Amino acid sequence: MAIVVKRKPLTFLEKLYIPEIVRGLTVTFRRMFFGETVTLEYPEQRPPIPAGYRGVPTLVRDPEGREKCVSCQLCEFVCPPKAIRITPGEIPEDSDYAHVEKAPKEFDIDMLRCIYCGMCQEVCPEEAIWLQNQYSMSGYTRAEMVNNKAKLYELGGTLPDDHFKWNKKKEAAKNGGGHGHAMPPADMPRSENPEVPPVFPK
């Protein structure tokens, strides 16, 4: 149903303009001398960042200082503007965490392309990439606007969660299996139908 806004006919005083102009002037005068300033003086004062804010994408480490990213490249594939470029690599042999998972050798996010959509964070199975509070990026060259791996970890910091997946994996690897499962015995019953997955004994 259409809403009809009733316009009151102007009274004689209103038609004279002058009293209404004076009324307007008093309003602005009050604003000028008794109104509050709403400006935030930016570099010194910063606005509060609401929870769930999508700022610059960053990489995080777990509380043990290990990089969470396993260079699965899902974020690279999902990224709509193709801002992410990952070169996968192995964890070096001399590291304590070698042979557990992979880690990115290089991880570049081109902030001139990034649209802050947050799909990389959404798709990441390891919760390694996070869009955090940082919203102000600037640089003098295009190269400066590409965040490399070191920069990403510097921006990202540590994610304080107690889910030490890597320890479990290492444990499992020591016991000869991945993901907490033992290796299937040789006489394991195999399904004839390939549609039905084989059942692992507990």
Next chain:
Amino acid sequence: MELTDIAIKSIYAIVVVSVLMGFCSYAVLAERKISSWIQGRVGPNRTTLPIIGSIPYVGRFLTRLGVFQPAADGLKFLFKEDVTPAHVNKLYFTLAPVLSLVPALTTVVVVPFGYFENAAGEVVNLVLADLNVAILFLFAISSLGVYGVVLAGWASNSKYPFLGGIRASAQMISYELAMGISVLPVFMWLNAPGTDGTLSLVDVVNAQGGALWNAMWMPGSFLIFVVCIFAETNRLPFDMAESETELVSGFHTEYSSFKFGLFFVGEYAHMLVGSAVVAVLFLGGWHPLPFMTWADFGVHGWLAGVLSVGTMIGKLCGFMFFFMWIRWTLPRFRYDQVMRIGWQMLLPLSIANLIVYTFVIYFLERP
């Protein structure tokens, strides 16, 4: 005229013009600050100078007030890239900003701004040239200012500046009529039968000394004149020539850097001279209070000079504030409304006002 006289006059002229320019730059600052206060913002508060800015408290206060901002603004106008589009008429394009600034600076010649008493006790008026036809000279020259705007619009050779120029010329013609008629009662009162006829602005101020100010017993004239001054100086709510929302800044769309700066300064110089004329014609010039002059307060000699100039500047600044206050309060009129107000309201009103005051002055002078 002796050579020394010419030299002294030139020095006076240079002093007055530099003071006017200084006022212009600080008027820009005032405009920015007042707009920010009205809109709940802070305004320019960062520009600072190396030594003065580092004085504790004072330096910080001045910086927050934006006192050093005009220097930065001026430098910016000087050093920005000056773009002259390829499609313009170079001669007229360059001439237009000059044409809009020069009349504004010329009109200040006849505006009196104070007096002092010399050693012999004679009253010396502080005015560059006390012309006997000052008000005619003022109207004639200040109307020339529109040629700068029209020429800028025309020489820019693009559609929005052109529309701005056309609007400016039409508006100027419409409002000058009402403006000229609205000041007639002031001069009818001044030129009583049997006195020497004068149109001098100094005489207008002297006639208001020890009497009611003109604005108090001629509110109609005052109101019409003020509205017309707004239209003449192209200020909001009458800035048809600029209209940044419809005409993308109108006549100065194509201008940049120093040429734009000249337009800018010209506008503020126009405002300053307009405020000074309002103060002289209607607000008692350098007289401190109605029915009182500085002589009545027992002030004589050089002190009278200082105080009278101070009073004049105070009234001028007050009216400049009013200019800005109006600007940040009222929205712009539509173009047909501007024409309607000019021709169908202000012109008949000013004629009616003239007739009424003809009778009033006739009966006042009868005894």
